[in-house]
Amino acid sequence: MVHMKNKINLLKKIIFIAILIYAIITVIKQQKILNTYAVQSANLDTQIAEAKEEQQKLNEEKENVNSSEYIEGVAREKLDMYLPNERVYVDSEN
Secondary structure, eight states: OHHHHHHHHHHHHHHHHHHHHHHHHHHHHHHHHHHHHHHHHHHHHHHHHHHHHHHHHHHHHHHHTTSHHHHHHHHHHHHOOOOTTOOOOOOTTO
């Protein structure tokens, strides 16, 4: 009878320890997953901030696209066009 109680108590202790170990392992795994999600969230926040900055720049450019200064700049930089009687100097060393 006493021997049987000892076995049951030992079995209860083993089950308790097994459940405790399982719970600890589960918490550790979940913490790793949460850390991964936190890093991904921070990266996405950075990407969102960069996209908003780019959007702001594009909105500013969109507002200025019909201004004469913008048109002149594009004509000079991309089309190599200049105003009449404007002197253009070219560096011949390059």
